[in-house]
Amino acid sequence: MNLPYIHIWYYPQPCKTILLLRQDVDYVDQTGLKKLVNVTTRFKIRGTYFINISGEEEFDEEIGHLKLSEPTTPKRKEILLKVIKEGNEIANHGFWHWVFKDIKNNAQNIKRCRHDLYKLFGVRPKGFASPGGEWNENLSKAIEKNRLLYASNGLSDGGFPYYPYLNDRKTKTLEIPSYFLCDASLEQINSPESLKLLKDYYLNLIQENINNGKPIAIMGHPHLIGRLADIFYPSIFQQIKKLKIPVSTIGEFVYWWRKRENISIKIFYKKSDNQLEISSNTSGFLIQSIFRKRRHLFKIDKGKVKKLLLDKKQGKI
Incomplete structure (x- = not known):
């Protein structure tokens, strides 16, 4: 797969x-x-x-x-x-x-x-x-x-x-x-x-x-x-x-990293549509997908499902 x-x-x-x-x-x-x-x-x-x-x-x-x-x-x-x-x-x-x-x-x-x-x-x-x-x-x-x-x-x-x-x-x-x-x-x-x-x-x-x-x-x-x-x-x-x-103090970066540690995501693969459904109980963060040498960033919002088609190109950073 x-x-x-x-x-x-x-x-x-x-x-x-x-x-x-x-x-x-x-x-x-x-x-x-x-x-x-x-x-x-x-x-x-x-x-x-x-x-x-x-x-x-x-x-x-x-x-x-x-x-x-x-x-x-x-x-x-x-x-x-x-x-x-x-x-x-x-x-x-x-x-x-x-x-x-x-x-x-x-x-x-x-x-x-x-x-x-x-x-x-x-x-x-x-x-x-x-x-x-x-x-x-x-x-x-x-x-x-x-x-x-x-x-x-x-x-x-x-x-x-x-x-x-x-x-x-x-x-x-x-x-x-x-x-x-x-x-x-x-x-x-x-x-x-x-x-x-x-x-x-x-x-x-x-x-x-x-x-x-x-x-x-x-x-x-x-x-x-x-x-x-x-x-x-x-x-x-x-x-x-x-x-x-971007420029950050170490303290600011540490606060973000500790927040990042507590973020959880759920990923469900929908085989019939060949897509991933990604959700989280936290807002305001990004996920990266790495697929067939392509790397993309996506924003995740609380309560919303991000649908990722595996055969479709998404925007790069």
Whole structure:
């Protein structure tokens, strides 16, 4: 029997991919953040900024970690208020820029950052990104203990959201992968060769993910590529706009993905008419059919039956 593969589409709108711009604010580099916000505002690109409170990464070569006597982020909060004003999401990057070996200290590090972000900005962050991309089992347990909706811990190199397994148990925190190659991967980010390498990688990634449907989740740091934002990002953002790729904060995408998880569809094959009848108790989402190398998107509305003739072409996205 030749029947199409049917699945709920990855995005709430009829697009082939989306841009998720992630920025890890290891410390508040005011020059980098100002340039970055100016460029993203000009191109109407919103992103998710993971904020570290201590700012110790700025001095790690001088004093190491866990030794800064006073956090630097509260004193430099004005630029972060502008980040928030422009519609960006603020998320948790720990009080200390450090991943501990035990649950207690990891949980406290997350909790302390959450408290300070609320005190400074009045926001309750729903997501967490591990400092330095480090990860261990006790960090995963600490994230769950803090009841965060999502994490972006570098567990995989791009792809769709998923729930990691820990000791044969599916965790409760949705992992949002971003691509490994970023400004922190390069020894000299300000060299023309490094800029070209990273820019070409991102531009190629845009085209690849249009073809495979995966989110374009790219990561940067305001104290690195942010300082060159005015010469690095415009061609990338221009391509995003030219191709009409929607932009989302990670938090917005997570809310959609969790809604998607709870959508159910019923499919009935009517052999006499060689058609599928598709229905759902939820409205406002899309399904994709893949049949004989043809891929099509269809909108599903609650209480209505979508009839899909298997020998008839439907509109493409």
